[in-house]
Amino acid sequence: MGFFDKKSPEEPQDQQKKSGDSDLDLVTRPRRDCECYIAQGTTVEGKITGGVSVGIDGLVKGELNISSKVIVGESGEIKGNIKADDIIIAGKINGNIEARNLLEAQPTGQIFGDINAHRLMIADGVLFEGNITMKKEKHTKREKVGEPIIHEPEEPVTE
DSSP states (O other): OOSSSSOTTTTOGGSOOOOOOOOHHHHTTTTTTSSEEOTTEEEEEEEEEEEEEEESSEEEEEEESSSSEEEEEETTTEEEEEEEEEEESSEESSSSSSEEEEEEOOOTOOSOEEEEEEEEEEEEEEEEEEEEEEEOOOOOOOOOOOOOOOOOOOOOOOO
């Protein structure tokens, strides 16, 4: 498999998740779930952007801005900021994180930086130094047709 190659469609069935495999096993092996994979022993420097899922078992020195999922395996390390829809961390992050949807930190995860996430799951054992900001997505409230509008009564003016 090449550096940025997609998984081959003829991947054997035994490479698929077996019923005995744990979810953590999949997280620590991002090669299985991601369209772009950075292998252990590989270092990438610079800005990475894209719309496909990225799995990292190597070292990334730079910014990631992904409109999909980022999985950092146990041997993976990122020295820079990350922005992605979903982020799963079992490795080490030294930078700020913005998860537009879910940030999940596995027990082997190490995070040194601020987190901004819509949803957050931090497992027991995670090493974390930073601040957390959680905001709901901004939705415009729509009133249902036929629903009464209730106004608070104004206080009488007294002179």
